[in-house]
Amino acid sequence: MIGGRSRRDGPMMRSIGHRSRIAVAIAVGVFFGCVFAFLYPHGLFVSIPRVHSRTSIRQLNSSSCESSQGIHMLKLEFVAASEENAKLKNQVRELTEKLRLAEQGEDNARKQVLVLGKQQKAGPFGTVKSLRTNPTVIPDKSVNPRLAKILKKLALRQELIVALANSNVKDMLEVWFSSIKKVGIPNYLVVALDEEIANFCRQNNVPVYERDADEGIDSIGRTGGNHAVSGLKFHILREFLQLGYSVLLSDVDIVYLQNPFDHLHRDSDIESMTDGHDNQTAYGYDDVFDEPSMGWARYAHTMRMWVYNSGFFFIRPTIPSIELLDRVAGRLSRVKAWDQAVFNEELFFPSHPGYDGLHASRRTLDFYLFMNSKVLFKTVRKDAKLRKLKPVIVHLNYHPDKLERMKAVVEYYVNGKHNALEPFPLGSE
Numbered sequence: 001m002i003g004g005r006s007r008r009d010g011p012m013m014r015s016i017g018h019r020s021r022i023a024v025a026i027a028v029g030v031f032f033g034c035v036f037a038f039l040y041p042h043g044l045f046v047s048i049p050r051v052h053s054r055t056s057i058r059q060l061n062s063s064s065c066e067s068s069q070g071i072h073m074l075k076l077e078f079v080a081a082s083e084e085n086a087k088l089k090n091q092v093r094e095l096t097e098k099l100r101l102a103e104q105g106e107d108n109a110r111k112q113v114l115v116l117g118k119q120q121k122a123g124p125f126g127t128v129k130s131l132r133t134n135p136t137v138i139p140d141k142s143v144n145p146r147l148a149k150i151l152k153k154l155a156l157r158q159e160l161i162v163a164l165a166n167s168n169v170k171d172m173l174e175v176w177f178s179s180i181k182k183v184g185i186p187n188y189l190v191v192a193l194d195e196e197i198a199n200f201c202r203q204n205n206v207p208v209y210e211r212d213a214d215e216g217i218d219s220i221g222r223t224g225g226n227h228a229v230s231g232l233k234f235h236i237l238r239e240f241l242q243l244g245y246s247v248l249l250s251d252v253d254i255v256y257l258q259n260p261f262d263h264l265h266r267d268s269d270i271e272s273m274t275d276g277h278d279n280q281t282a283y284g285y286d287d288v289f290d291e292p293s294m295g296w297a298r299y300a301h302t303m304r305m306w307v308y309n310s311g312f313f314f315i316r317p318t319i320p321s322i323e324l325l326d327r328v329a330g331r332l333s334r335v336k337a338w339d340q341a342v343f344n345e346e347l348f349f350p351s352h353p354g355y356d357g358l359h360a361s362r363r364t365l366d367f368y369l370f371m372n373s374k375v376l377f378k379t380v381r382k383d384a385k386l387r388k389l390k391p392v393i394v395h396l397n398y399h400p401d402k403l404e405r406m407k408a409v410v411e412y413y414v415n416g417k418h419n420a421l422e423p424f425p426l427g428s429e
């Protein structure tokens, strides 16, 4: 059909006509370029301002023959004024700098000496390493002599597992300490928040520390739910650290399958298990945010990581660690917030206007060894190879039916019951 043919020919014919018109335009452009280059060898745009400035100076002085001398004088005046200006600016800058240093300098310098010791030269390329293992504090027994006595007997290498418990979590606590005993870990302690739990521990030969009313504990510990107890734990932990001990803080919805002290690195202020479930979410990745309306710059790169689990972390007795505990406890006492969110924000947000960030060193524990219940029920139980791997602990943090799942974990890993994990759904139902 004719219509169809002409439609097919159309674009090609048009594109030939288009090209020849472009060629003509280029030729015309080159011609005019040559003409302008001949008439204005110094360029079209430079000459215009020069003419303009000359007339304006002439207007300043009626005598045209002295105009060049006038320009010279003006120039001299201008130079003098600029020099004066620069001098003033420098003085202002120096003063501001002095003021800033005076404000923050003394304190920072003192802190730096405290942390770094003496100044040193940087070594050759590839050999320098910054400090991540901060020095421990000098133990202060006066903080709590009674606790100091208990810890002296109980701790190994100045380290121990600590869990807080009230009678709301009695059943889980039993699975918890049974698993610890089974592995043969001697250095652990239950901080009993009520009399019933204290008695329960004593009956079962579990090391227990009872907080007295005169030790400043309020009623939160006795009656409080999970979150209230969480705020309290940062407060109590401080004393352990002040006494010079490293604490492996543990929730009670955790099953121990190996001794965790054999799997720590002890190089950071905080070593924590993660809520992440694979390499990326556990250890960090570049999460690209797409905003198409920005066109060329549509992709914004962000740093992302699943949070640290504030129910299982190893904390060394250092100044940054104690500062972390103080900051978290302080914020939880002022605002209603989830302690795990606060814990992570304090640990990770950098300094910014109006805020001084914490400078604590951090290490994320292996998420297959220090396993959360999402990893177990989503990945591990369905993977023939991963099923054979024995974690150090399993934390039932992702599931509300904690007690049943804890028992299933014991059945599977300790008693070798191969299908013990199968009846449970992936999430809660």
Ligand SMILES: *[C@@H]1O[C@H](CO)[C@@H](O)[C@H](O)[C@H]1NC(C)=O
Pocket (backbone or CB within 6 Å): 060, 061, 062, 063, 066, 070
């Ligand atoms: C103009 O020239 C006179 C001398 O003819 C001089 O005294 C005067 O300062 C000049 N004015 C300016 C603005 O340069």
Ligand SMILES: *[C@@H]1O[C@H](CO)[C@@H](O)[C@H](O)[C@H]1NC(C)=O
Pocket (backbone or CB within 6 Å): 279
């Ligand atoms: C995760 O990281 C480990 C250690 O770097 C590596 O051996 C493993 O292959 C990684 N897994 C995946 C799925 O990328």
